[in-house]
Amino acid sequence: MKRTAFFISDSTGITAEVMGESLLSHFPSIEFERHSFTYVDNEEKARAAADTINAAALSDGQAPVVFDTLISETLRNIITASNGYCVDVINTFLSPLEKALGAPSSYTVGRPKIATQSSQYNRRIEAVHFALDNDDGGRVNRYNEADVILIGVSRSGKTPSCLYLALQFGIYAANFPITEEDLETASLPKALVDYKDRLFGLTIGPDRLASIRSERLSGSRYASSRQCEREVQEALTMFERFKIPYIDTTDCSIEEISTRILAETGIERKFK
């Protein structure tokens, strides 16, 4: 069964999409075709969105689902007059919240301030640059500033997780690859010895690892099942020998890896 879903916003569209995707994930039997309209901040753009909704309704023979976060009543009215089923993810909760909080809400067309505040923005940028500077063991002299140092075999998810931790939570995350040489000795890589309490391991199913590595270097020894199995097994042995906490990233999205690291280590976000 195929349906069409629209995400419509007067700003980034992030709230409409996160909320909408979260709701759609509860309908696994339906295949959704998705369309986003961001920065819908005038009537012309709203009418263009409404026209696209109507065209989808006609071709699907069924009402598309529309998730919108438009604040302007004029613009919302244009959308709700379309042949879509509109889910008003913000306004539904605003008046009950006004009662609960005993304060009026600001109904102005406005972008929710996601980390635009100067100090937050600076922290995010600094954290991103920290992740870049301390990626893949390239530099190890700033580990004393790290909130966490991720370790794991190549392509276990370290780099994207460090960047997500930086962008989303302002966390200083370094990462260090476990190489074959490290695995052959029974000791922790020298650069890590002084920072044992900041280490966090990522492990991954060998089959999944082989598939990720094949994407990059198909047919190589690096991507072979045997090599992946061996590296994963030896990395696990290392985690256990040195009592390094770790998670399995096999079925995890980058968001899950990152939020699990926070949940398991108790590291505090640097903003919010």
Place this chain on the structure above:
Amino acid sequence: MKRTAFFISDSTGITAEVMGESLLSHFPSIEFERHSFTYVDNEEKARAAADTINAAALSDGQAPVVFDTLISETLRNIITASNGYCVDVINTFLSPLEKALGAPSSYTVGRPKIATQSSQYNRRIEAVHFALDNDDGGRVNRYNEADVILIGVSRSGKTPSCLYLALQFGIYAANFPITEEDLETASLPKALVDYKDRLFGLTIGPDRLASIRSERLSGSRYASSRQCEREVQEALTMFERFKIPYIDTTDCSIEEISTRILAETGIERKFK
């Protein structure tokens, strides 16, 4: 006025936080202290969250606001029995959506699948590595694969935006810094000449730039108002001379910069 807000989830907490923050942004007169409880997947964790909510209610003298995305009824009941004002961001919409879609929803405790699907995950990882490999003009030989090449002066927001575009949308985004030397000549940097149609400029208010640069190198010529003004002005001249589309990042979050680039260029997301 100070109130406490809780975000409670049986998985990453991203939906509860994005939705909750979006709603709270409409109450700018209230200062919220925020607490997140993620991976609340058993009764013990739910009771610990409820206890913290009750403690906050007592110390604030007012009900905390609680945004939750718990699917398990047992766990939800523990939270709703607390002294918080609970906003049930998912369930509120599920039964109307079931009607609109004519399909039952899956009520199982489950994490919404955010890009865990193998092909999406691989694309995100590849895009992140593309952004890293093609950061800051370090390498320019893969520009033919780039969906977009961001250009701008140092610290105008290029790197975080490229990484966000990669992580969030699977887009191959390279970035190239405009240096003083480039600004002094009247021509486009050589590496960019063949890719003029993929260029997108970032500009920034000189004061904001000076403040960001000062964070890194306080008191330097690099961070001086005069230097920042000159670079920004000359970059703008370059954008206009070569008709390169650009946006002003001064008051923008990384999310806004990234989504505006998509909206203005029409580049399609690589998943969703």
